[in-house]
Amino acid sequence: MDYDFINKYKDLGMKILKELVAIPSVLDEYKPDSSEPFGKYNKEALDYILNKGEELGFKTKNIDNYAGHIEYGSGKEILGILAHLDVVPVVKDEWNQDPFLLTISDNKMYGRGTTDDKGPLVASLIAMKILMDEGFKPNKKIRLIMGCDEESGSRCLERYLKKEEKPDLAFSPDADFPLIYGEKGILSYNIVGYEDSIITEMYAGERYNIVPSMAYFKLSVNKEREFKEFLEKKNYKGEIKDSKYIIYGESSHAMDPDKGINAIYLMFEFLFQYTDSKLAEFIYKYYLFDNHGKKADYYDYDEEMKDLTSNLAIIRLENHKFKLGFNVRCPSDESFDVIPEKVSKISGIYRYKFEFLGGSKRHYVNRNTELVQKLLKAYQEVTNDYSEPITIGGGTYARELGYAVAFGPQMPGLPDVCHISNEYIRIEDFFNAIKIYYLAIKELTK
Numbered sequence: 001m002d003y004d005f006i007n008k009y010k011d012l013g014m015k016i017l018k019e020l021v022a023i024p025s026v027l028d029e030y031k032p033d034s035s036e037p038f039g040k041y042n043k044e045a046l047d048y049i050l051n052k053g054e055e056l057g058f059k060t061k062n063i064d065n066y067a068g069h070i071e072y073g074s075g076k077e078i079l080g081i082l083a084h085l086d087v088v089p090v091v092k093d094e095w096n097q098d099p100f101l102l103t104i105s106d107n108k109m110y111g112r113g114t115t116d117d118k119g120p121l122v123a124s125l126i127a128m129k130i131l132m133d134e135g136f137k138p139n140k141k142i143r144l145i146m147g148c149d150e151e152s153g154s155r156c157l158e159r160y161l162k163k164e165e166k167p168d169l170a171f172s173p174d175a176d177f178p179l180i181y182g183e184k185g186i187l188s189y190n191i192v193g194y195e196d197s198i199i200t201e202m203y204a205g206e207r208y209n210i211v212p213s214m215a216y217f218k219l220s221v222n223k224e225r226e227f228k229e230f231l232e233k234k235n236y237k238g239e240i241k242d243s244k245y246i247i248y249g250e251s252s253h254a255m256d257p258d259k260g261i262n263a264i265y266l267m268f269e270f271l272f273q274y275t276d277s278k279l280a281e282f283i284y285k286y287y288l289f290d291n292h293g294k295k296a297d298y299y300d301y302d303e304e305m306k307d308l309t310s311n312l313a314i315i316r317l318e319n320h321k322f323k324l325g326f327n328v329r330c331p332s333d334e335s336f337d338v339i340p341e342k343v344s345k346i347s348g349i350y351r352y353k354f355e356f357l358g359g360s361k362r363h364y365v366n367r368n369t370e371l372v373q374k375l376l377k378a379y380q381e382v383t384n385d386y387s388e389p390i391t392i393g394g395g396t397y398a399r400e401l402g403y404a405v406a407f408g409p410q411m412p413g414l415p416d417v418c419h420i421s422n423e424y425i426r427i428e429d430f431f432n433a434i435k436i437y438y439l440a441i442k443e444l445t446k
Contacts, residue, residue: 003382003435006130013126013434014109016052018102020118021111023048026089027152037065038086038156042148045085049121049146056129066159067147072128073138079444080143080167080404081128081437082157082397083121083174084150087113089206091213094251094421108424116418119425120173120409120433121146127437138445143167150174150397151209157400168403169371169444172396173437175406178379181367182391183399183406184255184305185330187339187359192323193352197277204264205314208327208357210419211260212313213251215267216244219275226274236266245270253419254311254327255393257291260420264312265289279322282350287312293328298335298342305331305362305391329393333361363399371444375407378439382432387412394418407440409433 028039036043043065050060053070062068090099090112097103099112113119124144131138145167147156188208204215227245231238238247247267252260265288271280272288286296293299293310300308314325328339336359344354365372367389380386398404409429410416417423 005134006431006435006438009126009130009434010431012129013122013430016125017109017114017119017122017430020045020048020085020122021102021113022100024100025086025113025148027086027149030149030152030155035065038148042086046146046148049085049125053125053144056125057132058128061164063160063163066149067145067156069146069164070125070128070144072132072142073140073445075138075140077140077168078143078165079138079140079441080145080170080401081124081441082145082147082170082172082401082404083124084117084147084156084397085121086148086151087116087118088151088210088419091421094213096422099423104427107427109427109430110422110424112423114425115409115423117150117174119430123409123430123433124173124437126434127441130434130438131442136442138441140168140445142441142445147397151207154397154400157397161400167401170398170401170404171371171375171407171440172398172404173408173433174396175392175394175408176390176410177383177408177412177436178385178387179372179375179389180392180396180398180406181365181372181389182305183363183395184391184393185333185335185359185362186395187328187330187336188357189326189328189339189343190323190355190357191326191343191347191352192321192355193279193347193350195277195279195317195320195322197279198275199271199277199279199317202267202315202317202322204267205325208311208313208325209254210313211249211252211254211257211311212263213249213260214246215249215263215315216246217267217271217317218243219245223274227270230270230273234266234269251420253394253416254313255309255329256416257309257311259416262291262312264315278350279317282352286346293339296342296346298328298339300331300335300338302331307331308335309393330362336361360395360399365403365405369403371403372405374443375405375440378436378443379408381439382435385412408436
């Protein structure tokens with residue numbers, strides 16, 4: 001198929017993406033009854049994209065500043081396209097450019113949200129605009145549903161579904177091509193307790209779904225010489241600044257913790273060797289450098305969903321009280337019973353307490369359904385790639401809807417830059433996504 005007709009929309013797509021990336025829509029503070037429930041900038045992003053939808057000729061609706069939709073077409077059924085406007089936090093020192101300024105270099109568009117999830121959101125919007133301009137009459141309502149809290153629990157979509165109809169079928173452009181038909185269960189928990197040692201403070205991590213790239217601690221005694229020798233011997237990056245012993249790792253998405261270097265592990269490796277900390281002993285025995293729950297005895301595996309992954313995401317210690325925060329991606333729902341039992345047992349040995357924070361069971365759609373097959377056909381027609389659909393450890397909006405799957409924009413075989421510094425989307429992939437979503441929407445609603 002000749003896609004030259006899409007070329008005239010390139011400037012529009014890149015302009016909208018640039019303006020959307022410029023809005024730093026990181027969750028501020030959740031204020032459920034506020035006019036800005038997820039913060040000023042998340043509301044600004046929602047207002048911007050809904051206004052843009054109106055300018056382009058679509059119907060729009062704002063649901064309590066939690067979420068909104070851009071709609072095209074008519075019919076009894078609804079095709080949902082679920083994307084999100086919020087982005088994960090940035091550490092600006094780790095970026096080579098301003099993370100909220102769309103920067104083009106080496107045929108790539110850099111900026112927070114270019115891949116997750118503003119880029120594919122805009123690609124979906126442009127695909128809808130092309131269909132509208134060519135006079136296509138869908139047999140269903142097409143709704144681009146956009147939330148402001150996907151990265152922190154999807155309270156946005158929960159509110160949306162309380163007030164609006166649930167789509168009959170849907171896809172979420174918030175993951176990988178060729179298609180994701182299964183998502184692992186997601187479970188988060190804390191371990192809390194009391195620590196009486198020379199460690200006076202510890203801090204690392206902001207979100208449960210990110211491998212932390214920096215950790216620091218303070219001590220009541222001087223261990224500067226030992227710390228510097230440790231860094232040199234291990235070839236780790238770190239420094240001592242304002243009485244803080246700082247160590248650096250490398251961030252990654254919690255669904256792929258092996259792709260990152262967890263700074264909390266590096267910190268506890270030192271603390272186990274050079275302090276009498278019981279907490280460091282606990283971490284060394286049950287968690288250190290283990291991203292799969294094997295030391296804590298809750299590892300699991302499924303032929304389709306693959307390995308369980310476990311991310312030690314957060315540490316807070318102050319006034320001798322601590323909190324450890326974990327995020328687990330579970331290939332089977334049995335983990336929701338196994339993990340509380342196993343972690344409560346090992347925590348109890350040290351007189352620590354296990355706190356279950358909740359999560360969601362795994363999501364699965366049969367590969368042979370019409371939804372999956374039509375989406376795959378659209379992907380294959382544009383790319384001529386016949387890779388098999390996959391399962392992942394990530395969580396998308398698809399799991400909230402039942403008959404829904406995740407669909408792009410990450411192309412097979414390319415580096416996953418989701419949730420890391422210097423996030424980007426290749427220009428070629430951005431426009432291929434527009435073509436794929438154009439065909440997919442048309443195929444599902446003709």
